[in-house]
Amino acid sequence: MTSRLTLFLFFLAFQLAAQPVSLKNATLLVSPSIPSPMRTTAPQMLVEEIAKRTTSTLKQSKTWPGGTTPTIVLALASDREVAGKPVPARTGMGLPEQKPEGFRVVTTGTTLWIIGADARGILFGSGWLLRNVKMDAKRLELAGPVEFASAPAYPIRGHQLGYRNTANSYDAWTVAQFDQYYRELAIFGTNAVEGIPFHEEGKGSPHFPIPAAQMRVRMSELCQKYDMDYWVWTPAEFELTDETKRKAELENHEAFYKSCPRLDHIFVPGGDPGDNHPREVMAFLKDLHGRLVQYHPKAKIWISLQGFNTEQIDYFYKYLEQHKPTWLQGVVSGPSSPPMSETRFRLPKTYQHREYPDITHNVRCEFPVERWDQAYTLTLGREAINPRPFFFADIHGKYAPFTDGFVSYSDGCHDDINKVVWSQRGWDPTKDVNEILNDYSRFFFGWPLTNDAADGIAALEANWKGPLAQNGGVEATFSFWKNLETAHPELKTNWRWQMLVLRATYDAYTRRRLLYEQGLEKTANALLTQATETSIEKTLALALATEEKADKEPVSVELRKKIETLCADLYASIGLQTSVPKYKAKNYERGCLLDFVDYPLNNRWWLADEFKKIRAMKTPKEQLERMHVIGNWETPGVGSYYDDVSSGGNIPRVKTISEDATDIAWWDNGSSRARLSTQTFQNEPALDYDNLDPGARYIIRVTGSGDALLRVDGQRLKPLIYNKATETFKEWIVPLSLTQDGRISVTFDGPEESHLNWRQHSKISDVWLLKQ
Structure with missing residues (x-):
């Protein structure tokens, strides 16, 4: 009896301890020692993001509420108390909340403490709460009790957001949309944003809501608001020996530096674009630094060795050895750079090393999709919606140990999931990819979809593996997303949801087309191999007509219409430009999948041209030989x-x-x-x-x-x-x-x-x- 009672009491204590922590209608207290603007930014972020997803409103107060009202407190690790109550403290060296950007989240009774090592620690601790709290109209709760602490593994975790015509979506964004995106990146651990202030200067974009010169200053203001480092990518696309152009460029930079309320890092690629010897580049960078520190005394200069040959790379390292420039912060490794391991080995330890990974492209890029089926390459193209979480987690693990972090190359929001994976792995390289996708789904789609949407994202990555015709999982993925879409109409206007549904639909449509059109080609090829001298013209006409059924009797018309609708929805919600003529994308490589949705997946265009050549041949023997070669090409x-x-x-x-x-x-x-x-x-x-x-x-x-x-x-x-x-x-x-x-x-x-x-x-x- 005693043992049963003991077991019951243990079970009861366990159940009580495991009770969720309800934060519904909590009071929010903010330590006055948190520096501005984070003292305003973090609570605003919590209040607004919770209000979007619940019926609960956090009430800010300077005093503790009475009774059992739940309380959320933002405090620094250096604080002893907030509004008269002691901050939960731990003793020891090297605790996460003592490290830069680190934080601790802990519950004591009905109070949830977010304790940051610094302002960024407050931001990222608040982000952790938003990623993990269960939110809907009825609840705002955490699995409890809570005792969690963390600090980032890599100090640089950023993404390039270029407000320029080249981007397939950013150029359509308002300041408010950028503000929201900065916030969401911060929630997942991002601490830097890179702008592109001068590239394509003067070209503009038909989508710009405000001029580029104004937006780049507003982006600086947003970095200041969220305490993010503001990087800018500024290639020298002229001969630096041209003194007139050099002087004008320095003045252009200085005017920009003066206009920015925050500016931390200037990154000048040695090449791609640009074609200057490092002797000119280093002298130019030194002059840039002189202008920069007049307005931003702590800002630093970075260079990449992209496009440098062996002699130029050796010159660069000899320059570092001889001059030991203190104005140079480090080296960036991007596409066409020397190997990252070699760069870290040769670079003196006093300089940092940053990766510039291309997470935005699928082909003709640094990290192409391996053995990507041609049906996808022809129709989805270079900048399609491309969740590749497991692939990029592996890439991060391969190269990150040679670096101090990354700022990714991105030309649009189509790579949103890849950004989150990089930011989360930059914070914790051991974090499970499935857990990252769960956090993403929980925050952006709601806690009931935590696992299902995460599984659906992983399935989209699997859609691109192996021969498309043999990948039956593509249809299963489409059915999965179709069911999710039907069950959750409330997400119809969510742009992240729209992108994932579009990919699932597009993949299935492309596979159906591939099977159908390749089947037509096999029939046409059989006709060509059976042709005789008396049936040449008839066979040519019948073979081409067979192939062209793909145009006259298309497959899955309903999916084709849905793709059109989703592209229109994405243009309306996020400015995603999936077509040159319809949505004014800069060019056809920029994610214009709508312009290639009907591109032939058999050789009907080629055959039409070849048949003209065959008809022009002099003898039936020549004609038949060529027809048989074509018919037996693959058999x-x-x-x-x-x-x-x-x-x-x-x-x-x-x-x-x-x-x-x-x-x-x-x-x-x-x-x-x-x-x-x-x-x-x-x-x-x-x-x-x-x-x-x-x-x-x-x-x-x-x-x-x-x-x-x-x-x-x-x-x-x-x-x-x-x-x-x-x-x-x-x-x-x-x-x-x-x-x-x-x-x-x-x-x-x-x-x-x-x-x-x-x-x-x-x-x-x-x-x-x-x-x-």
Whole structure:
């Protein structure tokens, strides 16, 4: 009996201890020692964000309420008391609430304390509360009791928000929208924002609510409001030896510095854009610093080594060794920079090292989607809505240890989830990605959707893995989001919700189109292979008509209409520009998925052009030969093999991965009529073949453009046919001695093309091994 009573009492005590902490209609006390403007900013943030999600209103007071009224208190770790009551204190060294930006959240009775090491600690502690509290019309509560403390692992955690025409949404934002976004980034641990004050100066944007010169000052004011570091990215896009332009640039900078109430860091990329030797760059930066400290005495200068060659990089480090510039804060590593590990190793410890990760692009970028299916690259493009939480958590973990933090490259709100993942991993590199997505979903969509929306976001990332035609999860993801959308109509105007529903819908529509249009192509190809001299014209007409059913009898019309509607909703809610003609995006690369939603996913455009060439041929024999080549392009026959070397599909023979295989697709503003396989490539692919017939003769055929220096089992072969133009053939006979063991390895040497722009380098798109 006694043991049962003891067990009951233990269980009762546990239940009482685990009771949620209700904060409904709480009184909010703020320590007067919290510096301004955070003394106003943090309570305002708490009051407003809670009011949006509940029927509860926090009442600010300077005195403690009576009775059992719940109380939220904001205090500094250095405070002994607030309004006469002692601040809960802990003893010990290295406590999170004693470290820069650190905080502690603790409950004592009906009081919840947010104790910050400094002003930012107050901000981030308040953000923790908003991310974790359960809010709706009936409740405002935390799982209790609460005892949590944390401090950031990395001191720099920021994102670039460029108010310029290049952005696909920021240029449409009002000051109020930027204010809200700053706040939301801060809630998830961001402590810096980077502006772009001079790039594209004078070009303007049709979406600007106020001129760029005014907005960049307002962005500085917002950084001051939220105690965020204000960075600016300011490339030197002229010859620094031009004294007239140099003087004008310095004066332009000084006028900007003078206008900003807060300015902390000036980042000047060495290249991308820009093409100056570091001897000119460093002298220019030193002069910039002299102007800068007149108005912002603690502000510092940063440089990236982007685009520098070996001699220029060595010059930079010798400069640091000889001059030891105290005006330089550190080095930024971005795309085309030296390896981050090397930079940290060579950079003296007195200088900081910041990463500049591209979290906004999907192709032609620093971190492209690996083996991204071509159907996506052709239709979603470079700046699509791109939640990649697990991928970017891994990227952060790989490079962050060599840095003091990051300020990401972002050209729009489409990468919002990636920003949150970077900010949260910058705070705590061990934080589970699922937990981050739960926090995101709870705060932005409401606590009932904490797990479901998080799972839906993860499913969207999985939509981009592997061959799209084989990814049945895309339909499951669409059904999942469709059900969520039906169950939560209250989120219809939430722009983050709109983006996720659009992606789920677009992915499903694209997959359905792919299966349908590829099926039409198989039928058309079969017709071409069966053509005879007496049926050439009839076959050409019927094959093209078969392919063009995709236009005349489209699939999933209802999804196509929904995509149109969601794009309109996003333009209205957040200024997302998904089309050049309709929403005035700067160009077709800037997230214009609406302009590519119907781009052919079979070769009907290419076939229409090829059929014109066939009709112009002199003899029926030539016509038939070409028709048979086209019809058998991907099905060369028993014992033969075909590979579209970078399609992202099931290509087990291809051993190499081109990180950015779809760059060639960007012809004619993304509307190329070239064969689809021609629009993917590798420069030097490697392929392995086995189960070959030792007694058979094989020919290797290649198409692409430029050179293809082929080796089989390490032996360079001389070609029989060697055409360099796009979509023409090169052919080699494989010596019988190399196929006697039933296997061969095919590789390609890289031709010397250092004098060419990378877009003009030789490309290999299709490889055949043809059994004779």
